[in-house]
Amino acid sequence: MGRSSVQEEVKGVTGPYWQSLREGQLSVQRCSRCGTHIFMPRICCPRCHGTELSWVPVSGRGSVWSSTEVHRAPSAEFKARTPYWVVLVRLDEGPTVMAHYLPADAADRPLPDTRVDAEVQDPMEGSGMPLLAFRRHA
Structure with missing residues (x-):
């Protein structure tokens, strides 16, 4: 393969x-x-x-700096996830990372300054690569 x-x-x-x-x-x-x-x-x-x-x-904790909702997948592996959110998160330790955002429900939007926590997702079908994602801080 x-x-x-x-x-x-x-x-x-x-x-x-x-x-x-x-x-x-x-x-x-x-x-x-x-x-x-x-x-x-x-x-x-x-x-x-x-x-x-x-x-x-x-820590994996940080704040949303920017976000966008993706409707056109860049590859076949992401197509089943559309639409999905991609966020830029400023980690509490300083650097900014790009990752997926996992909304709690359909109304959950990653607005600027939303506090979030990192979560590592299992590899997507066919990719073999783990996926970094963030959820709203509880």
């Missing part, structure tokens, strides 16, 4: 991120020099350009 359109190689700089999701935990990089939490994975700190970055688990 070939790789799906959303499956990526999980080695190199992004490997630890995908591994942490497989283990049910959201992790980001942290710069040993200045302490900045970093996401998207990279080889040097965008703040101080330090290269000693480690992977640390984060």
Whole structure:
């Protein structure tokens, strides 16, 4: 069976991120020099350009910065989920991540400043990749 359109190689700089999701935990990089939490994975700190970055688990809590409701799936794996929400969440630790939003009901909208908690979903059919999502904080 070939790789799906959303499956990526999980080695190199992004490997630890995908591994942490497989283990049910959201992790980001942290710069040993200045302490900045970093996401998207990279080889040097965008703040101080330090290269000693480690992977640390984060709380998974944050606030919605922006959101959009998707009606056209980018690939076959996402088609069954449409319509669905995609959010930019500013984590309490600082970095911003993009993920799905799982509404509690049809009226639940991820408005700016909505407090949310991360949840790692099982891989979608055919993708083999875990899915990062957020729900409204209880």
